[in-house]
Amino acid sequence: MIRSGRAVRALLAAALATAGLTGLSSPTAQAAGETVHIALTTTDDSGGRHVTRGLEAQTPIAFEAGSGGDGTSITVDENTGYQTFTGGGASFTDTAAYLMKSSGALSQAARDATMKKLFSPTDGIGLSFVRNPMGGSDLARTGYTYDDIPAGQTDPSLGQFSIAHDLQDVLPLTKQARELNPDLTTVASPWTAPAWMKDSGQLNGGWLKAENYGTYADYFVKYLKAYRDQGVPVDYVTAQNEPTCCSGYPSMSWNGSGLAYFTKNELLPGLQSAGLSTKVLAHDWNWDTYDEYAAATVDDAEVRDHPNFGGIAWHGYGGDVAKQSAVHDRYPALDAFQTEHSGGTWIADQQREDMMNIIDYTRNWAKSVTKWSLAVDQNRGPHNGGCGTCDGLITVHNGDGSSGQVDYNIEYYTMGHLTKFVRPGATRIASTASSTVPNVAWRNPDGSKALIAYNGSGSAQPVTVNWGGQRFTYSLPARTSATFTW
Template sequence: MPPGRLRRLLAATTVAALAGATALVAAGQDPGPRRPAAPPRVQVYLTTTTDPGGRTVGKGLERQRPLTFRPGPGGGITVDPSRTYQTFRGGGASFTDTAAWLLGSSRTLDDATREATLRALFDRRHGIGLSFLRNPMGASDLARYGYTYDDLPAGRTDPDLRHFSVGHDLADILPLTARARALNPALTVMASPWTAPAWMKDNGSLDQGRLRARYHGTYARYFVKYLQAYRAHGVPVAYVSAQNEPTCCAGLPSMRWTGAGLARFTRDALLPALRGAGLRTKVLALDWNWDRYARFGAPVVGDPAIRGHPNFGGVAWHGYAGDVAEQSRVHDRHPRLAAFGTENSGGAWVADQHREDLRDLIAATRNWSSSWVKWSLAVDQNGGPHHGGCATCTGLVTVHRGDAAHGSVDRTVEYYTMGHLTKFVRPGARRIASTTSAEVPDVAWRNPDGSTAVIAYNATDTPRRTVLTWHGHHAVYRLPARASVTFVWPARGAAARTGR
């Protein structure tokens, strides 16, 4: 047969075969066996510490040999993506005045070190991809001094807020927050005030005292001006709370409230002011511990006028006292109410920082938290500078200032524990069901691209055979004692993609 005729005959045969297979599929018939897609490989990222306090990092998010899913269920951590829970909004920390000054205008760091540190914090490819900032709205205890955005000499007032200015933040906090947003466009920003200006308060001081009733409307406009100023500088603020830790604490910028007073201010002043200014920023209630919800959160959340307002966003929780299950109890009463973990500081008082971080992270998110946020992004080697309050808090990074390592930056264990979440779980991810145990607690997420991330911690003093079960397949990993791990694998049929 001539070669040209043979080629035409083979081509016609191939077309006919394809047409026949297409017709069988259209008729609902299987044209024959197909090779099943190979199960995805599991990437493994491990963190270990080498001291009893869980602070000296041995392996920090170190990539391990990948695992292979094999046919058959294996028990252990069984992941069920058909059951979904809350949406992830982000994880991160705070540009306190302390952190921003250390990274910025203190001139402790050269430009290259500063940029490398910001990339390590906010860039997901080259760092851990922090995706949530909760910045103090004025001074906190981790500041060099007390300040607000409308400070006046004693005896003077400014009801029209003519002296309002965010000038303090233009030196460090605003430009660094804007740079963080450039490195991670998915970054969410929240703001929380520790105090109103002293002239609005009944004691004329930034320390304690109550907001005078006649200044409720003025203080709400103060929020509006802050949000408008930040937006004008390229930093939209998605959430605010009315007060960080109401009534806490003497000796630092702070302000006293009752639950009824917070509800009245939120309902009658703050929410209408935001709505009237055309701002989409949402107010979060409480912004304190689980054991303070009944006193300071319930009066706000229990008001239908607040709960139904378009500028109300949910409840902010701190992880220092009480029972984390309070988040689930509130969720059960108000299923449409979002929960946010907004402060969990590391510090010298913590017996095992690695263990506490992973237990807090997993417990908070398994109890509906949409975010998990530490406290200050940075402190120096002495835990400062600070203005009253916490002298032993730690940050995600330590900036050395005035010591033998001056100008260098250390990544603490908190950098890595946060990275187990933020490097691999994207904003918009949904928490999915997974079995858990006291020995190896875990939490599972499905990312917007269909990939799965499971964070687990071996709470025991011996290595544990850890089994992942997913869609009728299983993979086995030997998790070292008192170590944390994130397992990541792509959607079926997708190429493997990791944070690196």
């Protein structure tokens, strides 16, 4: 009876939190002397990339009676809940999938071991969110779509449609990821329509012809059905990755009204008519482009109420993360997902960037945290005219003196501070904001708690965590990410 009651309360809390409600009341069992497990990641360079310890388990400590204490005080209140967690991860770009599978750099045993370290919740970091390009992107060997035909020809019936390209690498690895983590959420984002649908006749840049809007919606349906038939149902899809950016690689231009029209009148009805449960996410770009490209879609009540509409996808390259909260405050029932933010050479301190992203995105209502390419090679490629400075969670050496070696980068460990300890379905709970020790807290579906914290300073910081009439104090080392679980 006790277990049943707790389960009901947890389900109710999750439902309310998903709707953006706070002030959840749920009696919690707070055992005296509760054990706290600690995992730390530390870097020792100014760029925050040289890992000296990665997700290293420390000697457990215990809560003791009392409140207050030394240093930064963080109170965790699991009776105040916010959004639920869908997952964290990255993308099987053509680049990543090729390097891990058909390039030959990794043996099957090495690939399986790498996949386990990435996606297994028990033997790895439990990545739980994959956002894959629908066709070519900048991190691909070439530009391609699923209906490429000779210049001057058209295929309005989509008779030449084929996902043969993805059957080589992207789809088998995504399927393996789902087998390793059955809670995996999948998202698909197109960089461009087939060239013959566009006014430019090219994959790079150009606009979708108005007469092809309906055909392009059919293209989405064919892609989603093809993936479903291969055993990989796609949970979410976006209408366009970064609309109007960037002409140097596969891309397509839109304006806000065009995206709103296509989403409302073609894509959503097309998915519904096909009996697909996949939900559409608006925007898929930065905070500072929302008003221009997404507001017209999101402000339409008929779109928001459509059973195949799923919310907003955010990128973190421009503007202020507070935009996520501003939109949430306007539409509290609307889910928000962070779907791309790459690591790369332009970032001054990668560990700090990653940790602040995890904390800021989720404190501003994001249900996911997503890096860009899962893998790149030792030259940060192969790439197709776009980002030659992007990092992956891993580096797969291919064709150099270390060919076959897999490097686990700082992004692997920082993402692991979230995905290894926060399970899909967890609820973000209240914790005291701090500029000295930024943090975010979660309650998992099984009732366990995870507090993610970061000390980016050059010296250790004492931290006191208060929870339910108990506390513990810990000296958090310099340049260190931590996850405390109990």
